[in-house]
Amino acid sequence: MDEDSNQKPLFHMALAVLTSLTPKQHTISLVDEHFHDPIDYDGSYDFVGITSRTIEATRAYEIADRFRQKGKKVVLGGLHISFNPEEAAEHADTIVIGEADNLWTTLLDDAAEGRLQPVYNAKDFPPVKEIVPIDYARIAASSKRGKVDGTKSIPIYVTRGCPFNCSFCVTPNFTGKQYRSQDPQKLKQQIEEAKRHFFKENGRTSKPWFMLTDENLGINKKKLWEALDLLKECDITFSVFLSINFLEDETTVRKLVDAGCNFVLAGLESIKQSTLEAYNKGHVNTADNYIKIISDCRKAGLNIQGNFLFNPAIDTFEDIDELVQFVKKHHIFMPIFQIITPYPGTQMYKDYKDKGLIVNEDWERYNALHLVIKSDRYDPLLFQYKVLKSYADIYSWGAIIGRITNNPKKLINLVTNIAFRNHLRKELATFEKTHKLTPARLQQVS
Ligand code: B12
Numbered sequence: 001m002d003e004d005s006n007q008k009p010l011f012h013m014a015l016a017v018l019t020s021l022t023p024k025q026h027t028i029s030l031v032d033e034h035f036h037d038p039i040d041y042d043g044s045y046d047f048v049g050i051t052s053r054t055i056e057a058t059r060a061y062e063i064a065d066r067f068r069q070k071g072k073k074v075v076l077g078g079l080h081i082s083f084n085p086e087e088a089a090e091h092a093d094t095i096v097i098g099e100a101d102n103l104w105t106t107l108l109d110d111a112a113e114g115r116l117q118p119v120y121n122a123k124d125f126p127p128v129k130e131i132v133p134i135d136y137a138r139i140a141a142s143s144k145r146g147k148v149d150g151t152k153s154i155p156i157y158v159t160r161g162c163p164f165n166c167s168f169c170v171t172p173n174f175t176g177k178q179y180r181s182q183d184p185q186k187l188k189q190q191i192e193e194a195k196r197h198f199f200k201e202n203g204r205t206s207k208p209w210f211m212l213t214d215e216n217l218g219i220n221k222k223k224l225w226e227a228l229d230l231l232k233e234c235d236i237t238f239s240v241f242l243s244i245n246f247l248e249d250e251t252t253v254r255k256l257v258d259a260g261c262n263f264v265l266a267g268l269e270s271i272k273q274s275t276l277e278a279y280n281k282g283h284v285n286t287a288d289n290y291i292k293i294i295s296d297c298r299k300a301g302l303n304i305q306g307n308f309l310f311n312p313a314i315d316t317f318e319d320i321d322e323l324v325q326f327v328k329k330h331h332i333f334m335p336i337f338q339i340i341t342p343y344p345g346t347q348m349y350k351d352y353k354d355k356g357l358i359v360n361e362d363w364e365r366y367n368a369l370h371l372v373i374k375s376d377r378y379d380p381l382l383f384q385y386k387v388l389k390s391y392a393d394i395y396s397w398g399a400i401i402g403r404i405t406n407n408p409k410k411l412i413n414l415v416t417n418i419a420f421r422n423h424l425r426k427e428l429a430t431f432e433k434t435h436k437l438t439p440a441r442l443q444q445v446s
């Protein structure tokens, strides 16, 4: 649900951070294929840096290979590369493992001196204790992104990391160990700069929409409240990721609403506590409290986005049907269904790999709509179809109308529902066409 959708923020935070850390004497040119920016393979560059998550890794390697055929130096970094350094090394002159904040200027100096090393590993540099403010003016000057209205989000962050240990999440083994935050006073300046460079004043919306890309902004209540008090002064709308249990606190909810939060992305994952426990998320979420929290937030004017995971070893087709009913009955805002995917770097990946349960390492299939793990209970194709069909079902017109009627912030409800509906109908049609499922097999999922 990324391609051409309003869910994707205006740029990738990794590129924003690296740009903001780059001394002014260097020239940067940002190219983002998510926005169909063309790649100039013949340009003159000291080196080409590429970021990718797991689903984009194959494409990142293709681009890297092509640049290298043209004699250009390639540096690969990011989450996927950090956990697959040997695989990545075949496609790069240099690979960067871990957070690049404290190694980036060394790498730039080495590149300038023509002595780029094959590997830069964050563990050989001081730990990242502070996160850099984003330089929006530099990003505007270096990228092709122009001004947008409030239906497209501008990314920003306040913190990095999350100390919890959910087994399907990369964060605990990557940025999670240390919870870092920005100087809140700098936050206001960045928002003003971001507005100046990226907000279309005379567009369809009166306020810009910022996506706070923090993994879990709720961890430190003092910092959260401090940030919310500052955001309130900025006259913006924003969305944020935080664990649902933090929304049991009435003051937090009120502060979020007052500061302009249009929705909170909360990983609900399952409505069964036993399933949350299986993912080591039982101490983070309490399934029995979901309905009360969601309805209290709704009354206060706040949407909670529900993200749900399906695992053929845990969820039966009946469980999936039950969840569809839950989502419809409670008008869950912008619901996301995902098939459990053991991303490299997660505890789950390690466990499944050790047990030989990973059946597919074609990274392009790691978009959480494919089953890449062994399934004993269900035919993998039918399980995928069941999840996709149920996903499309929660974006039926009836469910959409229920959501728009019952949830606050009608515009964002309307925009997101239509984008998800169109995207999912296309996905479902492609799936049915590609797999030519017979009526007898289709019967098994209805
Ligand atoms: C915000 C966010 C989103 C946002 C915005 C994403 C975007 N396009 O910018 C939204 C909601 C759209 C989103 C969508 C998805 N996301 Co997301 N998201 C995040 C989150 C919470 C923060 C990402 C972030 O901004 N980090 C801050 C930046 C600065 O960190 P960074 O990218 O790691 O970069 C640092 C280093 O890695 C390094 N680095 C990175 N690149 C490079 C390149 C070079 C050359 C160098 C030198 C260094 C370097 O330097 C940077 C500074 O230290 C992460 C959690 C996490 N731990 O990362 C999940 C996360 C990245 N998402 C994840 C997933 C799975 C997805 C989806 C696939 C979900 C889905 N099924 O739809 C989609 C993918 C959409 C797509 N194609 O891009 C996974 C990725 C797992 C993986 N191994 O790939 C994560 C890790 C969460 C998890 N489950 O563990 N996501």
Ligand code: SF4
Pocket: 162, 163, 164, 165, 166, 169, 170, 171, 172, 215, 216, 243, 267, 284
């Ligand atoms: S609470 Fe969220 S960010 Fe933190 S480990 Fe769990 S899934 Fe990852």
